[in-house]
Amino acid sequence: MSALAPGAVVDAAALPLAHEPLPASEVLSGAPTTGAVALDELSGIEIGIWEMTPGTASDTEADEVFVVLSGRARIEFVDPALPSIEVGPGSLVRLAEGMRTVWTITETFRKVYIA
Known part of the structure; x- marks a missing residue:
């Protein structure tokens, strides 16, 4: 699984992504859609681009x-011990397996992920 050849350059901010609606069970408000592409896998770690349009969804x-x-x-984190965070361009975030979250997207949101 490699959409990114060694030495290749990709404009991560402009890469076209095919969007699909989120499952109704995850949507809390609005009609958000998501799109993603896995760019590569290195030693079992996936690197890709993910995007979500405005709305609120659980994950x-x-x-x-x-x-x-x-x-x-x-x-927002369902765990009350963790404060909500506001993120935007340049934010670097670490999430752990199994964390339950609620995402409120106010401007179409795009990230590079390593998972």
Whole structure:
């Protein structure tokens, strides 16, 4: 699984992504859609681009680190010990496998993820 050849350059902010609606069971408000592409896998670690349009949805997280390329979001953690965070371009975030979250996207949100 490699969409990115060694030495290749990809404009991560402009890469076209095919979007699909989120499952109704995850949508809390709006009609958000998501798109993603896995760019490569290195030693079992996937690297890709993920995007979500405005709306609010719940999720159970994978073990990942991501960098926000564009857009804005508020991520609320179901665990009351963790404060909500506001993220935007340049934010670097670490999520752990199994964390339950609620994402409120206010501007179409795009990230590079490593999972």
